[in-house]
Amino acid sequence: MSSLKTENLSVQFGAVKPVDDVSVEIAAGRLTSIIGPNGAGKTSFFNLLTGLYQPTRGKVFFDGQDVTRMPVHQKVRAGLTRTFQILNVFDTLTVEENIRAAVQRRHGRSAYLFCAPDRHGPVEDELSAVIERVRLQEKRKVRACDLSHGHRRHLEIGLSLATRPKTLLLDEPMSGLGMYESSVMGEFVRELAQELTVVLVEHHMSVVLSISDTILVLSQGRLLASGTPAEIQASPLVQAAYLGTGRYDLPQERAAHA
């Protein structure tokens, strides 16, 4: 069963085609990673999947339903959400307030005008569970802008989890993290994939190779290859694409260490 499916998905801005005729199926309940050099169109692909961009051509299906023209918020309600490469949290709000904004929607509380936001048991219980899940218990009352980079990454994932997604797209959750933090994040992502469909864009190749079920390779907006980590490492096409840039870990080289 596929969670997400695209058909000939393309977007064009002027003469630039960040995503060009991509048709893929992303299996439900698995961890699929998307790799490719910078500018390969990975983030644009996420933007198309979640409705931030409107495709010039092609379709997006989620759980078998055509969601191509569905606005962002409806996709999120249907169970498709994402995190952002450039951190995207509510900087001026505390950790608690961040998560509460996400949780209170499903409790129908966001239209309440005449009560305090933090006095509703079910919302508070769920909020505590999410905060524990992303290990921010100590930071509940800290404003997001005062958190460390790593904690902000956790908060960002917490915000997305609080919407109770069926499919979660993670856009470079390890960027800016150190080696140790990255491996912790890798484990966490693997853990998430036990319960929901995860699509991961990431440059940390060793982590990607060790945790993914399937890998898609994008290059210059097009789908270059797809397969298991072993298949991708063996693909001459992929090696050629990566050799061309030289800036990123070579899959093979990394695999030797893994």
Place this chain on the structure above:
Amino acid sequence: MPTLAEVVSQLTNGVILGLILALVATGFTMVLSVMGVINFAHGLLFALGAYLALSLLKVVGYWPALIIAPLLVGLIGILLEQAFIRRLYGKDPLFVLLLTFGIAMMGEDLIQMIWGKLAFSIAAPDLAKGSIDLGFMIYSKYRLFMGGFALAAIFSVWLFLAKTPFGAMIRAGSHDSEMVGILGKNLPFIRALVFGLAAAMAALAGIIAAPLWSVRPQMGLDALLPAFLIVVIGGMGSFWGSVLGGLLVGITNSLAVMFVPRFSDLMMYVLAAAVLLYRPRGLLGTRSVLE
């Protein structure tokens, strides 16, 4: 019911009014898209053009005034940019709009102090006095002159933007905020240039409109509000969008004068609202950095 000749003559009026408004609006949208600044003082510059010409033409005559006044207003525009607006780049756009609010208020009052509260009229130049028989209708020579002049001005600005290196830089800056970075050390110069050019265009429009519109302190607003709506209709940052929007507003207005005279100046709002609902980015607008 109006006769056919009346309709044609009104439509021509509309096109000419549209060209004048387009001249105001293209400058306004240039400033908006290159600097992200809503210049509420743009109307003041329009009025200033008319007032300066009013004083100048007594001394130097109509034609020199037509050249000198826009240059002066362009200079004033550059001064405003250098002295005030430049300080607020990169800050909340709310502040710069309020700043231009303040400039517009001070300017309008200064005009009242210098020239008084009463309305003046500027006589048409001898060349364009009287009317002309076009065969199917008799039409005011001055209006034709206005239309032709506005059209020539719009076309020159387009040539400047399309064919000169400065124009290329301005276009780069207005399409993409990242391109602004590439302009690098040229950026302050480009910003001053854009502001000066927009101010001169507004002033020129003010002068050629003056013989038909009375010259009064509040005349700026009569040109500024249509400019707002024209940007909404044509699409933010689009040069030809503003020209198209100007023509549409002008024609709408002239038709409304015939059929619903009392609410004629509301019709452009109806037009803008309709465009906003059905084409949120305007008729020729593309995805903008300002959204």
Place this chain on the structure above:
Amino acid sequence: MTRQTAPISALSRPTITFGLLLGMFVVLPAVLQALGISFSLGTEILIIALFAMSYNILLGTTGLASFGHAAFFGSGAYAVGIAQNYGIDGAATGLAVAFAAGLCAALLVGLLVMKKRGIYFGLLTLAFGQMFYIVALRWDGLTGGETGLTGLRRPAPFGLNLNDQLTFYYFILAIFMVALWVIWRITHSPFGSLLAAIKSNELRTQYLGYDTARYKLAAMAISGALSGLAGGLYAWFQYAAYPQNLFWIESGNIVILTLLGGGLSSFFGPILGAAVFVGAQDLISSYTEHWMFFFGLIFILVVTAFPNGLPEALARFASVLRRSSGSASEPASSAHVAPARGTAP
């Protein structure tokens, strides 16, 4: 089950501020009398402060800079006037009519602008706000055209004589305090916290599954309705509704005085802004007919010199003074008038 009882300090803080405000406004007429100033200045400050507080639901809480709020204020004023011309007089109905007019006007503009943000939101509210001014000028059968609606009457609720300036002041004060409490409650509700989320990051709010356009429209509707209410009170105050009440200058004034009071970061800030601005307005227009010149100057000064408002500017000034004098005197921030919004529960 609530998790815990709120800490006393968190609950009492706004209560204390409300108490202080009420106290100050109760004694204000005595101060005005001592200074030989008419009570009506106090009344005007209260009404404009209510307008500014309503406006700040959009600017301070939701982060939307509307430049057409005079349209909603003026709609309230005209609604009261028009209702009177159709024989609808009472205080409660007058308030209801003003509220409804502000609400409808805000919904109309809101439907056109709710998907926009930033500078484009400002441009559109400014343009469509001015539309109401044109309607008022042209539809003279209903609105009295350029002269407006004059000769309006103040109502007589509970047999009170509101033509007495002092009685009218306390009548307005009562409405002001109730409205202030309502705005405080809404700002500090689940709905209000969502508006704060939109202000902080609208895109992220959409990615939480919210149709942010609808929340922005709701915020506009509430803000517009309360602005309309303030406009209705103003019509009683000046016994008239004028086209100027709908004019762009009025829209600009409300933005600048909200900023002046520090409304971007403080809940009660707009009240301070209204007091200072209305006071200055009164002073300037009694000395010169060139008030527009000086108002323009105020605009330019505020945005270039203290865009974060008077409280912050005073605090900065005080710290400079302290440093230069070397003494450890008390900080002269107006914390009582404008506590930071973040500190309230």
